[in-house]
Amino acid sequence: MAPGVEVRVLAAQVLDAVVHRGRSLKSELAAALPRLPDPRDRALLEAIAFAALRGRYRYEPALRGWMQKPPGAHEGPLLALLLAGCAQLDALQLPAHAALDATVEAARALGRPHQAGLVNALLRRAQREGFPPADPAGxxxxxxxxxxxxxxxxxxxxxxxASAQPGPLWLRVNRGRIAREDYRARLEQAGLAAETDPRLADALRLDAPVPVAALPGFDEGLVAVQDGSAQQAADALAPEPGARVLDACAAPGGKAAHLLERDPALELLALDVDPRRLPRVEDNLRRSGVLERAQVRAADATMPALWWDGFTFDAILLDAPCSATGVVRRQPDILLHRREDDLAALVQAQARLLDATWALLRPGGTLLYATCSILPEENAEQVDAFLARTPDARAVALPEEFGHAAGAGRQRLPGEDGMDGFFYARLRKAD
Ligand SMILES: C[S@@+](CC[C@H](N)C(=O)[O-])C[C@H]1O[C@@H](n2cnc3c(N)ncnc32)[C@H](O)[C@@H]1O
Known part of the structure; x- marks a missing residue:
């Protein structure tokens, strides 16, 4: 199969799994990308999948309107291929002949030769008539x-x-291995210009995305990809040197790695309830050169009787599971998969995590509650309710550089300061 056709076939398969079978874009892409040896094809597959999901609310009604009969339940792969075609013509503005030929050919490769004519006709119509104007709220x-x-x-x-646009590429320079300015010079030598941000001591920002393979020293752990908002966790928690720290919801380990890069003497326990996510934590900590400093464990933070050794923690990071409504620009499939009913369950889980981990904090210790949500139920209201039922907890204000005042915490909204949407509240236990 010609590589251009294979990219379209994989795009249709990824989109079909995400749109019609509830799968996550991240995991589908992780499985599909290694099948393409050429980095340009991998970049194209990612671009098509993201653009198709971001534009789906415009493409799908137009396609359905142009079809003579509505697509049946078994037509998922056809619809997915058409979404991929629309994204190439509209958002990506690829040369129409290449996009059309390869997408029509992909219909055949997907075992749908009888629909190649239909794909051709619909995409030609899309090319002629275009789509309704973009309305990101839609x-x-x-x-x-x-x-x-x-x-x-x-x-x-x-x-x-902001949620409809790709974000910049934020890098976290591993200060345990290289000074930020020295790494910036390495980037410059590689032809990549990067900016600093006065709020972030370890960050560099690239406005044009590049594959991680193009980042000097990526494999040796000189640098990691992590949004600016997520990098602020280390500043907000600011554990004392050598402190005993619990990262209660650690996978994939970005914030744990950052804390340890800053202070390898920390005694850090990284927990996650999902054992399938722990290899990622270990890989990330290993690449940063801090794995041997951490203890990584699959455990439910709400059930300390099963894992806690009875010694309190000086600092706790509770980066709670949430609606992820602040990171839609990086995970557009969130808008497909999130259900209103999920929210009440998430809010309950967050409250249980707050109560359970609070009991493990020493008097005078700090717990940082964080989410990548922008919904008050998960953030300001969640923390207000916790403070109301927890007499020995008080909020310690975070400075303006963490975003809008939101109850006892701070909220950054997506795109503000070029960063993801994030909420932080710093809570101190009475001595
Ligand atoms: C937002 S992610 C954490 C991101 C991570 N802190 C980082 O910076 O890379 C939330 C994590 O919480 C985990 N989780 C959910 N409920 C949990 C529980 N009861 N105990 C421990 N981990 C839990 C999920 O498996 C998920 O990996």
Whole structure:
């Protein structure tokens, strides 16, 4: 199969799994990308998949309107291939003949030769007539759109707009291995310009994305990819040198690695309830050169009787499971998969995690509650309710550089300061 055709075949398979079978974009791409040896083909596959998911709210109604009969339940692969075709013509503006030929050929390669003519006709019509104008709010399910508009009336249009655009590439320089300015010079030698940000001591920002393989010293752990908002966790928690730290929800390990890069003398226990995610934690810590400093364990943080040794922690990072509504620009499939019913369960799980981990904190210790959500139920309201039922907890204010004041914490909205949406609240236990 010609490589251009294989990219379209894989794009259709990834999109079919994500759109019609509830699979995550990240895991589907992780499985599909290694099948393409050429990095340019891998970049194209990613670009098509992201653009198709971001534009689906415009492409799908137009396609359905142009079809003579509605596609049946077994037509998932056809619809997915058509979405991939629309993304190439519209968002990616690929030369029409190449995009059309390869996508029509992909219909044959997908075992649908009888639909190659239909794919050709529909994509030619898309090319001629185009799609309705973009309305980034239209990509969000109405229940989420309404909650965000109610919580952030002035900022909601900017939230929707930022969530429809790819973010910059934020790097975290491993200060245990190289000074940031020295790494910036290495990037420059490789032809990559990077900016610093006054809020972030270890960060460099590249406005044009590059594959990690193009980053000097990536494999040796000189640098990792981590959004600026996520890098602020280390500043907000700021454990004392050599402190005993619990990272209660650690996978894939980005924040644990950052804490240890800053202070290899920390005594850090990284927990995650999902054992399948622990190899990623270990890989990330190993690449950063800090794996032997950490203890990594599969365990449920809400059930300390099963794993806790009885010694309290000086500092706890609770980077809780959440709706991920602050990172839609990096994971557009969140808008497909999130259900209103999930939210109540997440809010309950977060409350249980707060109560259970609070009991493990020493008097005078700090717990940092963090989410990549922008919904008050998971953030300001969650922390207010915790403070109301926990007499020995008080909030310690975070500075403005963490975003808008939101109850006892701070909220950055997606795209603000070029970063992901994130919430942080710093909680201190009475002595
Ligand atoms: C937002 S992610 C953490 C990201 C991580 N801190 C980082 O910076 O790379 C939330 C994690 O919480 C884990 N989790 C959910 N419930 C948990 C529980 N009860 N105990 C421990 N981990 C849990 C999930 O498996 C998921 O990996």
């Amino acid at each position: 990509a969000w399910p109405s229940w989420l759109r309404e909650r965000i508009a109610a919580a952030w009336p002035a900022q909601a249009p900017a939230v929707f707009a």
